[in-house]
Amino acid sequence: DQQVKQNSPSLSVQEGRISILNCDYTNSMFDYFLWYKKYPAEGPTFLISISSIKDKNEDGRFTVFLNKSAKHLSLHIVPSQPGDSAVYFCAASANTGRRALTFGSGTRLQVQP
């Protein structure tokens, strides 16, 4: 039972345009969400996070939006750059004493020059 879902396996956008990556979750106990970026044969690197007490967090070109009622979050990248081409994982942790992250299956972003 996937608790964190990324329903779009891939996304292609033009350089300079906005990339929007989506993530849905089912576990009501999740209260902290993160986005990781991963290149092939490398470990994921942390991008941005958001606590459930907020609905938006911004860091440079990256903004994460959280809609708790819909159990949905999204990552916006503006403007998109070719170096952003990677797999993006959504992750969540729950207030259950064990905060090891639960990951989605990832979305491969391709930014076309």
Add this chain to the structure above:
Amino acid sequence: DGGITQSPKYLFRKEGQNVTLSCEQNLNHDAMYWYRQDPGQGLRLIYYSQIVNDFQKGDIAEGYSVSREKKESFPLTVTSAQKNPTAFYLCASSWSVATNEKLFFGSGTQLSVL
């Protein structure tokens, strides 16, 4: 330069063989984790450890074993009981498993069966 070092980068396992993946960190983190990534899937938690000499099963612990004799080291053994070991294995660390924080990942080990 602080970070997490995984070795080897590529590893091949024969039938019935146990293999051990190394993970070392110099970030002074208390918590360490092992995740497994299969193609087209997310990362799944195998084992995690909050402190030295203590570790807990994750979601897919069957066929794996770990030890935590030193704070810096968290090796993962893939035993012959793991029938589908081919995957990309990622080690991670953080200050604690009990608080909200990001994980730092190593560069991974690709394990394949001969």
